[in-house]
Every structure is written in structure tokens, then in C-alpha cells.
Amino acid sequence: MIEATGGSIDIEESFKAVEIDSTSIQSNQQVILDTTEIPKILLPLISRNGQPEVLIFNVEDIKRLRDKYGILGILIGTLAQYPQQNFFLSVPLKLFIWEVIWLVESGYAQLIDQVNYRLDKAKELQSKGKLQNNNVIVMTKKDPNSKSASQLESREANFIVTPNTDSHKYSKDYRTICADDYEVSLKDYLKSYIESTSLSQNQVRSYYQNFKYLKKQGFFINPGLKFGGDLVLYPGDPLRFHSYSIVKFNMVDLQDFVVGGRLATSVKKNIVIIGDVDESEEDGSTEEVNDEFIQSLAKEPKKMSFSIEWSGFG
Amino acid sequence: MAEERDEAVITKDEANFDVEDEVQDWKLLNKSLTSGTGIPKRGEKEFEPDGTNVQIDSLQESRNAMYEALSGVRGHHLKQKLVGVWDVENGRCIVPHAKGNYFRDVGVPVNIGNKIRGGMSLNPLETVYLVERGSMVIYLGNEVYSDFLQSNEDGIEFDYDQLVALDLEFLYSLAFNGKEYSIEKYQVYAYLKRLGYLVQQFKPIGDKDQRTKLAERKTGTSLVNTIFGYVDHILKKNRLFEVLKSKLHNWGILAAPLFHGLHFATKHYFNFTDVFKSLSLIQSYSTYDSIKEDPQPSENYDLTFNVWRPTPTFSKKNPPLPDFQVSVVNTDVARFPNLETIQALHNRLNFQFKGEEGKTVIPRVKVVNKKKSSMPPSKKELRYQRQKERQSKLDEAIQKRNQYNKVRDNKLKYGSDGRTVVIATVNNGVLNFINITEGDFKLQKNMDLDDIYPGNDHGIIYIEST
Numbered sequence: 142m143i144e145a146t147g148g149s150i151d152i153e154e155s156f157k158a159v160e161i162d163s164t165s166i167q168s169n170q171q172v173i174l175d176t177t178e179i180p181k182i183l184l185p186l187i188s189r190n191g192q193p194e195v196l197i198f199n200v201e202d203i204k205r206l207r208d209k210y211g212i213l214g215i216l217i218g219t220l221a222q223y224p225q226q227n228f229f230l231s232v233p234l235k236l237f238i239w240e241v242i243w244l245v246e247s248g249y250a251q252l253i254d255q256v257n258y259r260l261d262k263a264k265e266l267q268s269k270g271k272l273q274n275n276n277v278i279v280m281t282k283k284d285p286n287s288k289s290a291s292q293l294e295s296r297e298a299n300f301i302v303t304p305n306t307d308s309h310k311y312s313k314d315y316r317t318i319c320a321d322d323y324e325v326s327l328k329d330y331l332k333s334y335i336e337s338t339s340l341s342q343n344q345v346r347s348y349y350q351n352f353k354y355l356k357k358q359g360f361f362i363n364p365g366l367k368f369g370g371d372l373v374l375y376p377g378d379p380l381r382f383h384s385y386s387i388v389k390f391n392m393v394d395l396q397d398f399v400v401g402g403r404l405a406t407s408v409k410k411n412i413v414i415i416g417d418v419d420e421s422e423e424d425g426s427t428e429e430v431n432d433e434f435i436q437s438l439a440k441e442p443k444k445m446s447f448s449i450e451w452s453g454f455g
Numbered sequence: 456m457a458e459e460r461d462e463a464v465i466t467k468d469e470a471n472f473d474v475e476d477e478v479q480d481w482k483l484l485n486k487s488l489t490s491g492t493g494i495p496k497r498g499e500k501e502f503e504p505d506g507t508n509v510q511i512d513s514l515q516e517s518r519n520a521m522y523e524a525l526s527g528v529r530g531h532h533l534k535q536k537l538v539g540v541w542d543v544e545n546g547r548c549i550v551p552h553a554k555g556n557y558f559r560d561v562g563v564p565v566n567i568g569n570k571i572r573g574g575m576s577l578n579p580l581e582t583v584y585l586v587e588r589g590s591m592v593i594y595l596g597n598e599v600y601s602d603f604l605q606s607n608e609d610g611i612e613f614d615y616d617q618l619v620a621l622d623l624e625f626l627y628s629l630a631f632n633g634k635e636y637s638i639e640k641y642q643v644y645a646y647l648k649r650l651g652y653l654v655q656q657f658k659p660i661g662d663k664d665q666r667t668k669l670a671e672r673k674t675g676t677s678l679v680n681t682i683f684g685y686v687d688h689i690l691k692k693n694r695l696f697e698v699l700k701s702k703l704h705n706w707g708i709l710a711a712p713l714f715h716g717l718h719f720a721t722k723h724y725f726n727f728t729d730v731f732k733s734l735s736l737i738q739s740y741s742t743y744d745s746i747k748e749d750p751q752p753s754e755n756y757d758l759t760f761n762v763w764r765p766t767p768t769f770s771k772k773n774p775p776l777p778d779f780q781v782s783v784v785n786t787d788v789a790r791f792p793n794l795e796t797i798q799a800l801h802n803r804l805n806f807q808f809k810g811e812e813g814k815t816v817i818p819r820v821k822v823v824n825k826k827k828s829s830m831p832p833s834k835k836e837l838r839y840q841r842q843k844e845r846q847s848k849l850d851e852a853i854q855k856r857n858q859y860n861k862v863r864d865n866k867l868k869y870g871s872d873g874r875t876v877v878i879a880t881v882n883n884g885v886l887n888f889i890n891i892t893e894g895d896f897k898l899q900k901n902m903d904l905d906d907i908y909p910g911n912d913h914g915i916i917y918i919e920s921t
Contacts, residue, residue, distance in 0.1 A: 187627055188638060190634050191631075192637060194638045200525045204518075208518070216525075217638070217641075217645075218587050218623070219584070219588045221527060221529035223484070224589070227649050228479050231525055231587075232525055256632050259625045259628055259629075267597070276620045278528070278530075301592050303529050303530060303620075303626075304529070305525075305622065305624065307624065338787040339787065364882060366786065366880070366882040376504060380479075380480060380518060380521065381480075381500060382503065382504065383500045383501070
């Protein structure tokens, strides 16, 4: 049996519990917008010939995304310290499409054509003879009762490493070159994304606006395939908090209703369906990804949502 | 085997809890790394932010632990130095001196010019995996390096510091620039490799596909073999009479007493099996039927990997049949597969028909020897033991029937012919694995079931008591 808890409650009500969190985030955002000096995060765009991917390798960027903007992403790389397990993973951090649009649209980040940028830079380094790999380091066992600093220096380098990302990256020089010559517009990104999937323009817009709406409420959001949904919501950073909602963008029939409700309840969550209040607003359907479409992403149409729980009587 | 399977496939722990479903608490990782207690299972989490400093501090601690782990060193000791060079043109990695255990399943042997003898060529997935876990460093190849490879001078060591050492970011952007290798395929590949499986790109093993093998089974020499095999099979079990009788039954000859006048006349029914048989009006489908029709898969579904459980006898040159065959699918791109697609996937699997002699197949050595543990047997083991005891006290005919039912049920549950494809679904970086096998209610000519009740029509659930 399914019951929409408390009838058709507006989702706003259930969000009161996390108000503290959401306001703190919003005030953060305010600060960032004011101080325009903080440079935009550069989002490396990879695999432009297939489905485009945004992968972050710079731990400073990962920190900023998580601490300041509440953007989680998903770690997909092997953790070198512990390479034979799948519980703790490492860089790269993969951002999913809604996170990417949100970051770019909010002006916190810009997309960079990573392959061409890096290839050109490598060429330049080599031609100028400035190449320095510095990939051999001194590695010591953490042994508290030996090795003073001087002893360490005298030791020979013994470890060959691959860093996460390019260490020269943050020179001013780089930033200007990078931003100007290798920027990829949101339009191009979405164009190739939509081409490589079976999503339509309108779906992308509507789903993104769902994401944005929930993000604005202060939720931390992850993709939701693990639980058969589109998103999973957390009241705070999932490092510390349990998720209690699975979000689904559309339901086909009542069977989905029951399946979703049952599954969510069995993993101690509820299921939230979300959509536009006024369907007719979607009439601005565009055939192609153009500037108009990009602008329409910024709209904030009225959203409505319901929370479903499986109620097993008794 | 059948019994074990029945118990083992659906594992239910306390509350259907899967650790990987949850976001991990990184605090525990660093603790366990230093104390060496293995991977922490489950952190303590809270339900909502309450604004207290305790909570905020504890969150910050977890975050810092995570950032620290992400900044950890990725590399290996110079003594084991393993170098790869990225070939931009071909989108592959050349490993001039391949050594170490990693190459059991990774790479294709190559020789280039007279500089590289016994080197390896790696595809992007393999390259990124090895570099990412710190086992290999990689440099960007250029003209200087290819000139070196083609030169004839002997005894010169190449100085790799002339080349640009790739960081992980650079490597990813090069490796996944083409269409063929996607991040999602890499995620599945790395996931399986981290679990210790041997993984290779899917390729047909042996020189014949299912279609030709099935055709051969039906003609010429193999027909004789089948007949001999069948006769042998029957004689060994001393069941000639039973089989003959059931065959004659099937043709309606011995259904009535021997000298009865009704033979060859209108059909009369003398037992329930015959009644049921004549009631099965709907045509049924046998799993191998689709091989002849050769349906085509939709473009979004293809077999991606051959996967083996870790085994010491694995040979890259001459691999055994894979334990799993995986198809990687992005849920944003592909819809639920239609019947043709599923059949096409099954028909393209590396598969051995029952009773087929395979030269390439090495009998699998069991890696895990059951250790005699000092632990008392688990509840499950106890239950299994008790069940076995109870069974052994039953009448032999009943035991046989139970055995038969169990085998048949498993065939319906887990597929009747052993053809299984694992679909790895990927959505926005999240993985899920699904098994698809073929169910076959008709169960015609099933050897396993014939062993127990020879000549029976296994598609009919009713068992005639004779």
C-alpha cells in the first residue's frame, strides 16, 4: 500500500529541518559572488569525441567544490595506498551533468578543453627546454624514532611517482592562457552530451531545474542509480549524514509507485517525485541546443513534489 | 553443486545492507591504515545537522581525512621501476620492459624495431589502471622516442627524462579522447580488477562461434558421436529398458497393455503424463532455437569484457572459457534490451555445449581450499547438515524425486543451459550489475535431468508414479 504522507504536502515543509544548513550555504555563495577575485574553478572536459566527462584531479578544487558549494561528485579512481578494494576510491572526481551545468551557470566554474590544452603546453615546455619531470622523490617509512631532517636530505631519491595533476598549473600565466584559448562553452558541452545520450533537450532542462531546485533547498545531492532513482538527497555532507530520500523525475505507472515506495522503505528512505507545476510552461521546446536554450536553463519554474512511503499496515 | 547453489546465491545479511551503497567515512580509513585492521565496514552517521560544534568538527575531521587520502603518494620503488610510453597516434601505451605480475592478463606482446623485444602494448583501460594504482609511470611519446625505436645502434639506454612525464589528469585526457574507450567502461574494468578478477576485452575464444558449433553437432561425424555417446550414457546406467519403455510410451505404442486392440487406433490415455502432454497447446521455445535465427543486437549493447576468477594457471595466450562475460551499458543511452538483443548477446557468448570436447579448456584448479577452521559451523552450515541427514533417512525413490525437483528448479531459476551475460549498468558514475540467463520450461533433452529420470518429459511437472 502506498500513501502520500500527509496528503500532498509541499516538499518545502519537510525541508525545515535543514534550514540552518541551507542558509549557511547561501550566505557562502553570496560572499563568493561579491569577491570576484576568486578565480573560477577550471573543469577539465575529457572525452569530447564520445560522451563528454568532467573529471577533477586537483584536490584543492575538490575541497573547494565540497566545502564551499556543496558539490560532491563521485570518486572513481583507484586509491593507490589501498588498491584492492572498492570502498574508498580516489581521484578523479567525476561530476555529473547537473553539477556541471549548475557550476557553470552559477559562474563558479568554466569548462576547459583538457586534451588540447595539455598537449599544447607539453609541446611548448619541450620546445623551450623547460621540461622538468621531478617525478622521483624520497619516500620514508613513518618511523617516529629515527631520521632527523638532515638525515632525510642526505638520502637518495627512491620512489617514482605520478602526481594527480600538473603542479605548474596555478601560475597567472597559465590561467589567462587557459581561460581564453581553451574554454568550452556550456552550449558545446550540452550539445555533445545530448548527442551521445537518449535524453532530449526538454528533459535535460527540466531535470536540471529539478536538481537546481533541490540544491537551493540546501540538500547535498548524489546520483541515485544505487537505489533505482535519479538522485539521492542528503540533509548534510554524506560523509556525516544518512540519506533519507530517493528522487525520481518521472514515474510511468502505478507499479512504479509501489516498487519505488517498497524499495525506498526497505532501505529506510522515502521516495520523492518531482516535476513542474505548470506543464504548459514547457512550450519553449527547442529543436537544437542554442543560446536560447542555455538561457532557459536559468529559469526557475514552479516545482511540485510528493513524498511516498510504503505503508505496511501492522 | 546444485545444493550449494540453492543456499548461496541470495545472500541476506542482517538487513540487506551493502556497504558499497553508502558513502564511506574517511576518518576510519586512515585509522585502519595505521593500525592495519583492514577496511572499516560502517561508520557512525547522523540523521540531520543540528548546528552543534561537535557535529561540525567531526564532519571537518572526516573531510580532512578524505582530502589527505586523496593527496597521498601514487608510485612505486625505483627498484621495481615500470615505464610506459604513450603513443598518441595509436592511442595505446608501449611498455618496453614488461615485468611483474600485472601482465598475466594485461597487454598484448609486441616487438618494435630491434629495440623492443618482448614488450607489451596496452589499451587505454589497462594503461590508466596500472598508472592509477601507482604500479607504472608513463611518458608522452614523441619523434625522439620513435626515432630511437627505429635506430639500429645497440646498447643505448633511453633517457626518459627527455620526455614529458604524464600526470594522471593528462593521461586520462589522452586515454579517453577516442570513441572506443569510455570512462564508464574504465569504471567497470577497474572495479573488477580491484576485486582481483582477471579481465580482458571481450573476444571470441577458440575458432568457432556457437552457430557453427551447433551446426556441426547436428551433422556428420558428430551425429555418430552423439548416438554413441547416448547409447554409452544409457548402458552405463543400466537403464536401457526404462529408456526404451519411455520412448515407446512417447510414440503411443506401449501406452496400453501389449496385446490390447487399441494400439494404432485413436489415442487413448492411460496415464496423466500423456494427458498433460496433449494439453500443452502453446508452442514453446527452446533456448538454442535463436542461434539458427541469428538475431542482431541493438547498437547500444555489446559484449565488453571477458572476466575470470583469479587462477594461478591462467594463460593469456590460451585462455580458458571466461567465468563471466560482461556487457557495459549506460542507462542514459540505452533502453531496456529487447528480445533480439538479449538473444544476440547470448548467442555471441563464449560458450561450450554440453559434452563438447574443448582443447582450450584447462580444468580449473580450485584456488580456495576449504580451510578447516576452528570456528564452530555457522547456522547455515548446520541447517544444511540437518537437511542432509533428514534426506538420507527417506525412501530412495523419494530422495531421487527430491533431487530431481531441485535440479529442475535450479534450471528454471538460474537458466537451463548455462548461458549467462552480466549487464553492468552505469549511470552518472554509479555501477550496478545484473545477470541475464535463459529460462526454458520445456527442458527438452536435458542431460542432467535425464541422469535422474531418463526419458522423462521434463517440461511436465507431474511425475507419474510407476
